[in-house]
Amino acid sequence: MNKIRKQEYARLSGKNRKYIKGQKYILLSNRENLTSDGKTSLNKLLVANKRLNTAYLLKESFGQLWNYQTEGWARKFFNNWKNSLKWQKLEPYEKFIKLIERHWDGIAAYSKPENKVSLRFVEGLNNKIRVFQHRAYELKDEEYLKLKVLTCMLKKI
Template sequence: MTVKDVAKELKLDWHAVKALDKEYMQEQLRRNPVSAPRAIGIDEISLRKGHTYRIVVSDLQRGRPIWYGGEDRSEESMDMFYQWLGPKKTKKIQLAVMDMWKAFEKSTTKNVSGAAILYDKFHVIRHLGDALDKIRKMEYTRLSGKDRSYIKGQKYTLLSNRENLTLNGQKALKKLLKANKRLNAAYLLKESFGQLWSYQTEGWARRFFDNWKNALKWQRLEPYEKFAKMIERHWDGIAAYSRPENKVSLGFVEGMNNKIRVIQRKAYGLRDEEYLRLKILTCMLKEI
């Protein structure tokens, strides 16, 4: 229930209910002090439509957000987290999971020189999805008539996981891939790329990626070629997952990020940022 719903149900002032909610969450945080994290997840959220960002850092082993702050998504704002955590606890960090935003990496490398950097799988896959959508648009522009009609309105069908599609969606996907060889090749390459994170050694992961990259030859899939170059530039942070000491549940990371984004969406338009901060920091804590 929302604060407004509770206030209506209990016939209380909206501001009084919100104040009680804030006190409750503050007590939750007091009872659950932050311990030194071994593995952290770094993500950013936008407060409003535009470019107002805050950084959220989570303890991946304990499964909870531990810091919300910064003034934007700059290196200086990321430094604020390590200053807040303190040198003693910061030294305990062995792994930092993040997207491919240079400011986060530079700050982490500077403040925790011994920590491994791991790029979040779901952010990488999102870049691949964007590349596939560009190919879809290119094909739509290139074709006409019946060939174009198969592509129109099929963005969701093409970018979704097959198992998430309805029966009609699966039929539409099958028809689309049968009608367009280039989209079919691009789709199969996208579906296979997730296998990269299944290898136990960097050597096997590298062999898979080289084979995937070689499969692009003669396909005329320019957005994928650009994606492959991006992977090359960030290879160390992607291959880091193949090392046993860097194994974290990437599904959990994505699940927690999604939960934070649901809170964020509900908070659009709210002016009380402290309330949003408390909501995020307590979203994975047990009720008192």
């Protein structure tokens, strides 16, 4: 989305450029997270520039992918989303599609309800791993680090 904003800024001149300048945060934020002034600025920007409007709508609609509970429905949504990009000529989104295709297995795994882990747990585990790595800086044994991580997740007796 930001690359498209930069491309449009470079392409336009004069009066039309002023709508795009300083709007990075507004374009990258979700609509529900914007203040009323932010929503007003966003609407003005999207009315003024059709290409940014299209890119923004595609960005917002892509967020629905994370709501699907089965891989089949998620894949169907992604294919429909990808097909809607065919005639838009948005090169950064074409690169994004290739990225998603490369990582589809992980994305599909996320769509399964049993794989939805809270971020709090993941962040806590990452912090423990960093502590282990810091304490065992001189140790070069990766297997020992794996063992320490696994044992930290066991319930205490």
